[in-house]
Amino acid sequence: MADQNTSNTQPPEHKPESKMKHIVSFGAMILLTVAAFVLVLRDVVPVVWVLPLMLGFAVIQVLLQLFTFMHLDQKGSFYYILFIAFGVMVAVISVTGLVFMP
Known part of the structure; x- marks a missing residue:
């Protein structure tokens, strides 16, 4: 009977594919x-392409971390995504305004 009570208080096990998803990400x-370090330390690509590639890597990392x-x-995260998108929009508008400010 003691085993039955302890099984109710234990958190549910994570799915193995969830753990694998975290490891792969x-x-x-x-x-x-x-x-990114290799791009900067060695001249693998032309200098003109280093910044766009690093920004692309950063965007991919942010998306991996968010999702x-x-x-x-997961279900029910629509409002979180909406608020993050709004924050990104405000940041882009602010940076664009600062760059083109006389």
Whole structure:
């Protein structure tokens, strides 16, 4: 009877594919970070392409973190995504205004 009570208080087990998803995403983020360092330390690509590639790597890492570790791909996260999108929009407008300010 004691076993029955303890099974109700234990948290549910995570699915194995969820753990694998976290490991694969973390590995991808590490590889993107290493790739960014290699781009800067060695002349792998022309200098003109370094900044756009690094920004692309950063965007991919942000999306991986949002959807893997912050669980924005789960049901009921619409408002979180909406608020993040609004914040990004405000940031882009602010930076654009600062860049083109006389």
